[in-house]
Amino acid sequence: MPAEQPTILATSGGLRSGRRTFVEFGKLIHFALDLSGVEGRRPRLCHVGTAGGDQRHMNANMAEAGMVAGVDVSILNLFTMPPTDDLEDFVLSHDVVWVGGGSVANLLAVWEVHGLGAVFRKAWEAGVVLSGVSAGSICWHAGGATDSFGPDLRIVTNGLGFLPYGNGVHYDSEETRRPKIHEAVAAGVLPTTYCTDDGVGLLYRGTELVEAVTERQGSGAYVVVREDSSATAQEEKLDTRLL
Template sequence: MKRIEKMDTHIIAMGGGGFSMEPDNLLIDEYILAQTGKDRPKICFLPTASGDADGYIERFMRSFETLSCIPTYLSLYKPPRSLESFVMEQDIIYVGGGNTKNLLALWKEWGLDAILYRAWKKGIVLAGLSAGSICWFEEGLTDSFPDKISPITCLGFLRGSHCPHYDGEEARRPAFHHYLKAGTLKEGIAADDGVALHYINGKLENIISSRINTSAYSLILKDGQVREERLNPQFLG
């Protein structure tokens, strides 16, 4: 195996938004592309959590073909001859939303979780929304299970827990508070729709937003109570 050169690592975790939720507002997607420093970066969509839904892939390709980049996608139902070679050729891996539990199970079965870790360490930008945001943390809140929002153990590239769609889905905030107070989830961070958390070398360095009046939130447990601190993002508009 070739030696992986140490570079800055980037993960951009979106509470929601981007091309799949805001097709006429690609501010966060443009921000993600800009982190490579390249005029036309290669960006690969991973639609695993949606079951590689054709419509989702088409929306990604249609949106990113309007931007300065070279878009493609990776389907585990029709994989390339070498998953690792394909992934390592990219500048950005962009993970879509859907069922987080299924995403993690399929990635593990194909060894894609380990490939993505090596890609991250190589300096390839990892990004995504919803399931594609939760997956990078140690733990998260998912609606993968029928009729409930539940904790899930994730990849652990980033420390702590994460909850997306904090303002977009009514049940998210009380569920996050409940599981933190119960000790079921580690302390963590939540993000509204349209808000993205940019981690560099594992540390939260920037919070951005494609919408006004949105936020991220740091949640800790103190004296048996959940303390929620609002973190104001930089509006990109």
């Protein structure tokens, strides 16, 4: 049963340390699974680790976390080759796509080679919930701030653009993120930009932000807009619901 309408949950969280495994699914991943509307069977989650270089240990960690959570986890590796000739059928056979963190610049370049942007758009329109953390959050937007090129943040503007906004991640844990986002929005390099502290997710139905949620008490979400008359950026904190 697909989500009732195109749904994206863009986050700065999702995983936690496990009791008997290295990681477990946190409340944000469970929320993404709930959004898919699955009933009467085990949910199917597709883990995409392109941004981290398709690390086999992370694939194993995600599969193990899925076993603990009662979720069937499939892995979409692109290194050294995709698992199938029909990526569209593979992706659309899942309820949730979870994209891990890492280099969003490399992720976007590799996805373009394999035509995954069009595949994910079809999946999104068909009701597969698109989700992820960090690079896996920025990718669905027009762009955002990234350390893909080095420790000094740069702005990418070639995101998939399903959501016509900028995106800022790790807003509270990396001190250079906020000023870089403000600079980019003020200059018009990024459009209106939604940002998340660690542990926070942004829920979009279609292209509309409907709520911000958090798995961590006290963490917040924000919107940064350009004030045209003064060419400055203005930030507003958003209401955030604790999961």
